[in-house]
Amino acid sequence: MTAQSIRLTSLLFVSILTAKADEGMWLFNKPPVRQVKEKYGFEMTPEWLSHLQHAAVRFNNGGSGSFVSDEGLILTNHHVGSGFLEKLSTAERDLLKDGFYADSLEAELPCPGLELYVLQGIRDVTQQVDAAVKGLSGEKAVAARRAVIAEIEKNATDQPDEKGDVVTLYRGGSYQLYLYKSYTDVRLVMAPDAQAGAFGGDPDNFEFPRYCLDYSFFRAYENGKPAKTPDFLKWNSNGPKEGELTFVAGHPGSTNRSVTLAELEDMRDRSMPDRLALMLRSEAILRAWADRDLENARRAKGSIVGTQNGRKAYMARLNGLLDPAFMQRKQASEDAFRKQLKADDQWAKADAAFDQIAKATAGEEALSPRIQMLEGGFGTGLYGMAKTLLRVADESEKPDGERLGEYQDASRVSLELGLLSDRPFYKNLETVRMADALMVLCDKLGATDPIVVKILAGKSPQERAAELVSQTQMDDVEVRRALYQGGKNAVDASNDPMIELARLVDPEGRELRAKAEEFSEATAEAHQEIAEARFAIEGDSNYPDATFSLRLSFGVAKGYTEDGVAIPYETTFSGMSARSVNQGGVAPFDFSPKWSASMAQLNPETPVDYVTTNDITGGNSGSPVVNEKAELIGLVFDSNSHGLVSDFAYTEERGRTVCVHPASIVESLEKIYHAKRVLDEILK
Incomplete structure (x- = not known):
């Protein structure tokens, strides 16, 4: 077998x-x-x-x-x-x-x-996904996997109140189509x-x-x-x-129980401390703003509670990764499994996959500051709306299978619900959040970085945030609806400052995302090799x-x-x-x-x-x-x-x-x- x-x-x-x-x-x-x-x-x-x-x-x-x-x-x-x-x-x-x-x-x-979604059924589509990417790697594998998943999800149902979602399990060892009824x-x-x-x-x-x-x-x-x-x-x-x-x-x-030691070390040494620092900063700034006024406090309460919750959770998880005994157990478990792999030539690729993951993790680490800053949203939902409008207009011009996942036909109902629902935006709070995000941008990338200089447009972070937020119309659902329905021509003609900012950042953001997806694809391929070996040696015990x-x-x-x-x-x-x-x-x-x-x-x-x-x-x-x-x-x-x-x-x-x-x-x-x-x- x-x-x-x-x-x-x-x-x-x-x-x-x-x-x-x-x-x-x-x-x-x-x-x-x-x-x-x-x-x-x-x-x-x-x-x-x-x-x-x-x-x-x-x-x-x-x-x-x-x-x-x-x-x-x-x-x-x-x-x-x-x-x-x-x-x-x-x-x-x-x-x-x-x-x-x-x-x-x-x-x-x-x-x-x-x-809301209610699960109706599950179908294994592993063979279909694997066949589409067989013999491919890097950018070609990313494109092929995206295309076949888009096709599966699009053809999952013809009912407007149902949605197909291909779920990746065992770090790429299995792909399952989940069919949901949505409300x-x-x-x-x-x-x-x-x-x-x-x-x-x-x-x-x-x-x-x-x-x-x-x-x-x-x-x-x-x-x-x-x-x-x-x-x-x-x-x-x-x-x-x-x-x-x-x-x-x-x-x-999400959990990270099946990740490798190299991935855990990256979380311990880089991603979790970085994220925790941003949470602590955001909490302090939001609290100071909320303390100035009762209405400020009402508007910021949900954000403060969410930030506090995340901060406390990250601190506890980081504390777990900083426990030497835990990391030693992980090291011993990984060493024992790799010893089994090295004992049989048929698992040579699985053994090498651990090193492949370490290499991909290092590559992602090098990209992280820029992709976090330029794809992260600048702290404001108003920019998020502008970015969505810009990208959905561009992505809709492409065949479904070539689009970014969130803009494919299977995700269209959810995208429209988020984009076109009437919700309040508090511009004074959005300004505070964006000013902080722009200051972090300067800290992470450097105030003289060419893209940072263009984003700030000769102003301080506070001045630029106030300008962008005060002049945008992204808080008006009817403006968003007109741009969305007008498609690429309407969005290209827009001079809304948030859309102009999204247009400025988009080329490098896309490039960074594509590189990150290549590293993710390499990691997924490696995990798939490990999963195959683990399934064969242990059975589906995990x-x-x-x-x-x-x-x-x-x-x-x-x-x-x-x-x-x-x-x-x-x-x-x-x-x-x-x-x-x-x-x-x-x-x-x-x-x-x-x-x-x-x-x-x-x-x-x-x-x-x-x-x-x-x-x-x-x-x-x-x-x-x-x-x-x-x-x-x-x-x-x-x-x-x-x-x-x-x-x-x-x-x-x-x-x-x-x-x-x-x-x-x-x-x-x-x-x-x-x-x-x-x-x-x-x-x-």
């Missing part, structure tokens, strides 16, 4: 050779049936899996959710929905601060730019106030015990009416008992890294020990009150007037949050937690700090998934927010 046939055959089976404990973000077409059966005595049936798959929802802003009624009602996190709460807010009506409840269908608020009419139903939804704020973020009511409700619509969603999760307010088997179905964004595609994890509700102290697996409202009192009742440990007026009615022993051993990462926010009956028993909203290293390796000793308990959602809906319509719908 050839290595290729071994690879493709092994993808059809599930092995338990190397997965440890409750580790794994498993594919729905390769679920851990045997693992769960042997460890917990529960057998996941095809019907059980299909029901859970069709109940799980992916948000286009990087979060997860689930249907919790047969009329399109969706449960997700408050922080997944917070960006849309911010967009729907005004100076007079702050939905983040005060929360929101629609007491009728007519009162539910449309969310511009929000798109572009999504409306806000209910969200708690931010003081409850983000109780504890940055100090408690990625910690436990926690007391967050991090939930919100949206609704999917079709043809102006609530969508019919028969595969929804029935509500179980009891939540899990300690030690009870739990499952999470969500969309983890689930693929996360790719923002639907995954299933299993675990149990379980506490842990911290510095010799036992941490119980769940918290209560009485603990929440004590946490507030012990912190002096000041932000972010205070309560809104609505909460303060009604807290006495809450059952103090109602569970608020709990932890499990489920394997998750970023993107799982909003994922449902279900039991053996596929009932909803919780809502994922975080990891504790020990769990953040899951990007590189799973740990069960102290790493935990943090979840909102369904009883606290019901209790707060009833006694704080008086959201009877939502309660009736989820409990019927």
Whole structure:
């Protein structure tokens, strides 16, 4: 049997050779049936899996959710929905601060730019992709792979509400076509106030015990009416008992468990420190601006919270990479595997692939400062709109298979939703962000770099940012629509300053992107060689890294020990009150007037949050937690700090998934927010 046939055959089976404990973000077409059966005595049936798959929802802003009624009602996190709460807010009506409840269908608020996806089916297209790039390398391989993927996605469906997405798994070892049903009419139903939804704020973020009511409700619509969603999760307010088997179905964004040591070293020494420095800088600048004015604070709140969240996550992950013991284990594992490869001549290419990855990583490192600066967006969504208009006009002139991926026909609905949705732009905030980005540009590339000189046009970063932002019309959706519909002629004729800036940067940006894609292609080819050898030697014992595609994890509700102290697996409202009192009742440990007026009615022993051993990462926010009956028993909203290293390796000793308990959602809906319509719908 050839290595290729071994690879493709092994993808059809599930092995338990190397997965440890409750580790794994498993594919729905390769679920851990045997693992769960042997460890917990529960057998996941095809019907059980299909029901859970069709109940799980992916948000286009990087979060997860689930249907919790047969009329399109969706449960997700408050922080997944917070960006849309911010967009729907005004100076007079702050939905983040005060929360929101629609007491009728007519009162539910449309969310511009929000798109949801529900996975309908998966098809293996590995042979088709591999055949298209066979014998090619470099730029030709990049073009051939892009073309065949575009063709597969374009021909995946002829339904306007469906979308095909080719997902790369095992670092190029497998390609799977995911077919999604999409919902572009999504409306806000209910969200708690931010003081409850983000109780504890940055100090408690990625910690436990926690007391967050991090939930919100949206609704999917079709043809102006609530969508019919028969595969929804029935509500179980009891939540899990300690030690009870739990499952999470969500969309983890990305992990790096299968990368090589050279790639981890690059993350440790370059990319993560660079990114962390930018986050710390952005946080400080946004905070200073927000402190100047209450309206500034409202406008910047979402950006500050998002930056804080990223900063804390990056610090924890970088700390994991700086652990010598972890890197030594990675080195030992890689050395042992390469020793196996060197023992058999048929795996010579796989062994050499590790060196190929190291070389490609070094090449990407050399490109990084320029591509980060010139393809990064200059800190403002207004420039992002201009760049999209410029490139979609140019790319639309090409055959579909030759376009950049985000401008291909299969992505057109999503592109238009983002480009043509009416959303607020706050020009004073955009100016602050762009001025900072231009200062970073000068720092990274040098103030005398030819492209930097052209971008600044003889002005300081602050002056140039103010000029560009004040004069652009990219905040006007009708201007964007006219340029988009007018195509290349209209965009070429535009003298909007943001489009002129995009036009100035575009040639070098494209060139840098093309070079980066060649390095990525070399890395993908090398990983494919490694994956083929690993599949042949070990079997398909290692689930693929996360790719923002639907995954299933299993675990149990379980506490842990911290510095010799036992941490119980769940918290209560009485603990929440004590946490507030012990912190002096000041932000972010205070309560809104609505909460303060009604807290006495809450059952103090109602569970608020709990932890499990489920394997998750970023993107799982909003994922449902279900039991053996596929009932909803919780809502994922975080990891504790020990769990953040899951990007590189799973740990069960102290790493935990943090979840909102369904009883606290019901209790707060009833006694704080008086959201009877939502309660009736989820409990019927």
